[in-house]
Amino acid sequence: MAAAADSTGATEITRRLAAICGPSFARRAGAADEVAGRVARWVAVPGGAEAAAEVLRLAARHDLTVVPRGAGTKIDWGMSPGRVDILLDTGRLAGIDHHPAGSPVADIGAGTPLRAVQATLERTGRRLPLDPPSPGATLGGVLAANEAGPLRHRHGTACEQLVGLRWLAADGELVGAGVGPARLSAGAAPVGLDVGRLLCGSQGGLGVLVSATVRVQAVPASRIWVCRPVWTPLELPDLIRTLLAARLDPAAVELDLPTTGVSPHREESARAAARANHPSMAGRRVGPVRRGAGTLAVLLEGGPADVAERADRLVALFEGEATVDNAAPWWWRRYPFGPGDTALRVEVPTTDLHAAVYALRDAAGGPVPVRGSAGLGVVHAALPATMPEERVGAALAAVRGVLLARRGRCVVVAAPPGIRRAVDVWGETAIPRLRAAKDHLDPHRRLAPGRLPGGL
Incomplete structure (x- = not known):
């Protein structure tokens, strides 16, 4: 697919992206512009939904792949995409629409940092009941990873806070889910919210998030x-x-x-x-x-x-x-892993959480840090960065064997490139359902190809 872009010329693609986004918001990518180790070719920062749609239409015309990026706090999570031609930065798809005081919902741009959302809402005595551990994360990034923090216990995941969603399909069509006609931009095609929720956790592989309508609530006294x-x-x-x-x-x-x-x-x-x-x-x-x-x-x-x-x-x-x-413990809202670690997410019934912890210890040959939502049986753990690839693979197989008998699962959230290539990151996953969603929403495999399980 890259041949079409090469024949057009990298300089010409850069010029067209600059015409869409503005001269200061389109450039050739640098070494830091990567997705799970895969370096991009261009970076585009569109100033609105229509500009983002134009970027996607340009990519479709020249058979280029596109990967959305928010603040980049979880850009190294999951599998490396097969190729990253255009890194679509959502930083300018930001903002909070004003609603009457006491409104139970807020419309928020995908590129809006959650810190800014919470600071704005707090001025009216409200909050978004989301507290993911990633510092500086945008709402779109949290939704794309379906990231959740401690408040998940009562309020659910980021996806479960959705009342409506607007995103761009791979061909640039603007789609709106679960919102009334008054909140859909002109030309947006409405669909059911169940379809929109498929984008949660898709890491940009099913659509480019533009904005979300989410539930808000009064700040607890x-x-x-x-x-x-x-x-x-x-x-x-x-x-x-x-x-x-x-x-x-x-x-x-x-x-x-x-x-x-x-x-x-x-x-x-x-x-x-x-x-x-x-x-x-x-x-x-x-x-x-x-x-x-x-x-x-x-x-x-x-x-x-x-x-x-x-x-x-x-x-x-x-x-x-x-x-x-009256204050949280120091480790609250912090992952137990750091740069270079192999980060795991374990989901298991709470009655078997201890078995998962002991399985991790046995597989690693010693204690490993474990932290997370014990009340839901969803925790994170870290295997040390010094653990060789073959030992990580053996540890994963052993832990998954214990969890399988207990209706649990273990996925690799992030890992060094060598380990990510050497091990099964996802484990048991419902590939047929994901494949059907990918075929429907991105049939030409232009959006973050390879980021989803099964290489989708």
């Missing part, structure tokens, strides 16, 4: 975090079951298991020692007494009196072995 030490993963099933059965309506239930944790035997010994040192622990608010213990943190939101009453009930439920704070 009070927020309290109740944290309890976790001495061994074996505690998790009973802890979580008891917590959820208590009907305390938590906004989030998060787990942090650091690599400094000790063996289950030593963890249990430390816990027994703590109880011996504090015989009247029941009803008291006692923090973790041993370095290296994990933490289960519960966020309670609502009116001050109501939140305080639920916090007291939770401390009693934890037999006094807890701390109460």
Whole structure:
């Protein structure tokens, strides 16, 4: 497909992109303009939906591929695309449409940073109930990765916040889903929101997000975090079951298991020692007494009196072995992996979360950091950057074998290029459904080809 562009000439493509986006917003790509290790040829920053559509139409005429980019916070997630001709930067597809005070929805441009969204909404006492860990992420980037933070426990994923969506198909057609005619731009073709939600998690492989209509809510008057030490993963099933059965309506239930944790035997010994040192622990608010213990943190939101009453009930439920704070623990909304690590996402029923943790430890040959939404059984983990490719592949196979029997799954979120090429990133995935969506929305494979499972 690149031959058509070569015959036209790279300089001519650059000139046409500049005519569409403006001279300052189109250029040849540099070494930093890459997607999961694949360097682009051009960067285009269209100033609106129509300009973005023109970029896509230009790409279609010259058989060029297009990959959307927001803030780039998750540009290295998933598989490398087969080729990146045009990196379509959504930074100018930004803005927040004004709604009457108290409106339950907001229209937000895909390129708008979530920080800006929250700051704007807070001025009217509202918030978007999304708190993904990626600093600086745009709304479009969060939707494209279907990224979620702790508030997912009560409010669901980014996709579940959608009331409407506008995106550009591979041929440049503007499509609107789930919104009334008054909110669709002229010429937008309306479809059902179920179709629009297919774009969530598609990493730009099914369409270019333009804007979204999302639910907003009043900012809670009070927020309290109740944290309890976790001495061994074996505690998790009973802890979580008891917590959820208590009907305390938590906004989030998060787990942090650091690599400094000790063996289950030593963890249990430390816990027994703590109880011996504090015989009247029941009803008291006692923090973790041993370095290296994990933490289960519960966020309670609502009116001050109501939140305080639920916090007291939770401390009693934890037999006094807890701390109460108005600030989140330092690790809240942070992934347990860093640059160069092999980052994993594990999804498993909460009753089997401990089995997943032990499977990860066994496969890695030692403790690995695990963090995430314990109340939903969705956590992230990190295999060290020094682990060889063959060991990563063997570890993934072992963990997936344990999870398969428990209706769980493990995917590689991000990894060094060599490991990404050597291992099965996705594991078991519903390829036929994805293939049907790709065939329908991008039949010529122009949008981020190869980013979806199965090389779609």
